[in-house]
Amino acid sequence: MKKILYVGQIAIEGSASCTHVQNRARFFTNIGYNVYGLSECPKDKNDKANNTNFIKYIYMKPFPGKGKIRGACWVADQFLGFHTYNAIIKAVKDILPDIIILYELNSIVVEERIRRYCERHNIMLIIEVTEWMEVENRKEIATRGIVWQKDIQKRYIDKRCGNIIAISEFLCEHYRRQGCNVIKLPPIVYNFAENNQVLRDKNTVNLQQVRLVFAGTTDFKDYLEPLLKAIRKINNNDVKVIFDVIGPSADTIKNMIKCDNPVQYGINCHGRLSHENTLSIVKKADFSVLMRENKRYAKAGVSTKFVEAMSLAVPSICTAVGGTDAFVSDGVDGFLIKDNSVYEISGKLELIVNMDSSEILQMKLNALNKAKHVFSEDQYFEVTKLFLKGKEFHGQE
Known part of the structure; x- marks a missing residue:
């Protein structure tokens, strides 16, 4: 089976991002892929997400130092991304994925370096986008910088990759206007009431x-x-x-x-x-x-x-x-x-x-x-299968 490597902050059990990616992994598994998730290790080890039948987690090495030093290393990596980039490349060499999905990754530097790496090694790169925050919504300087960087990504950087999974019609239309290969894929749910x-x-x-x-x-x-x-x-x-x-x-x-x-x-x-x-x-x-x-x-x-x-x-x-x-x-x-x-x-x-x-x-x-x-998976099987094969969906509804 072909393999997908999901990359993002996706492994805090019970968080919205963890639930979202676990459901995505189940969806991609049912299409015919093996899914791996690369994530930072949560500070509290009790929050670590466990492997499921649909996703196997790989955790990055902890950031160096303790306390404020570790915090400063984390902030620096959200921009320069050396730690994250090296972790991705190691996971790629171990897993040999056919597709890499960057899920709301913060660093522009990492996104650009991974894009070039994927081009050289014939790996399909997909950017999954689930939010678009206003910079003024955040007060902390570091957080404002991260949100500003993500704003730049959506305006100018993501389109260089070209392959986009958008969670909403708003985001889908934004990337359509940029000429991207984009599909709209809202959250998938598996536990429905009767x-x-x-x-x-x-x-x-x-x-x-x-x-x-x-x-x-x-x-x-x-x-x-x-x-x-x-x-x-x-x-x-x-x-x-x-x-x-x-x-x-x-x-x-x-x-x-x-x-x-x-x-x-x-x-x-x-x-x-x-x-x-x-x-x-x-x-x-x-x-x-x-x-x-x-x-x-x-x-x-x-x-x-x-x-x-x-x-x-x-x-x-x-x-x-x-x-x-x-x-x-x-x-x-x-x-x-x-x-x-x-x-x-x-x-x-x-x-x-x-x-x-x-x-x-x-x-x-x-x-x-x-x-x-x-929100059931059968609505999106065929269009997603074609998208993952590189088919163009500029006008997909």
Whole structure:
């Protein structure tokens, strides 16, 4: 069988990137490839991803030094890439891959050197792109530099490789305009709920309450404060909405709503959980939430948590920005809101809490059926097989 070498920060168990690449590896294995993943070793060895039937991990040697010295070496490598480049070349010589996929690699230097190496050794090189951040979203100098570098990659460097896997229509169209050989490949999911098992959680009070869930981070992508304030407002006299928050700390949530006891307003703070425990809470929800700004980062990406929720028959309430929300048909398999104002969100929540239980169940079933159509591997087998053989897809839909 032919071999694929995936390269990126992909081996922290339970992280979005790890889940994404593991699903990609399963997809490529089913097409007929053996998949290997080259990654930095996580600082906490307990976070190391284990090999599966679909991917075998190779870990780079640790960066030299300890503490700040090691940190400085890591930052330098995100730009100059000597450590990463040498690790890739060693893995290539050991594995002899037919295809190398660079998954959101930071260093322009590494990308250019690997491109030239692949040209000399007749190896197909693919750039997989899943995000496009604005530089101003990050405050730390080193992180701003990395985001700026990735912006340069997408504008000028990736097209030199020419072969692009884009996660969204926004990114796909960007690379089409550059004349790249590009396919749109959204997240692939394998754990779908069964249609006859789509139910509502019985722990709500006579099913009169609506259960929402958020799983993610509030660092720079997702916005919870207006939603939390809207929930506090609607639950002021009686708890109509139960909101499970996974990821942010309880203190973060308390500060957002200026309340020491969020539970009194139906807000449960779970903090960071394992991927398995997160999904166990998500599948009990009536709706997941995805609040994002109308900016490029939101248009370019497709939320892994959104896709996982939809595959578990949990429709989403999304800000309409033209990104992940493009998979939602308003009022059919989810809800779209115009903006992240407390007024707009409160109006949508009032509508939802007044829905019949049967209407919510039908919406959950609609979301599941949409996910089975859009995020299942059989939709993408043939086009991906041709793409991996070097076929041109400048106008692929």
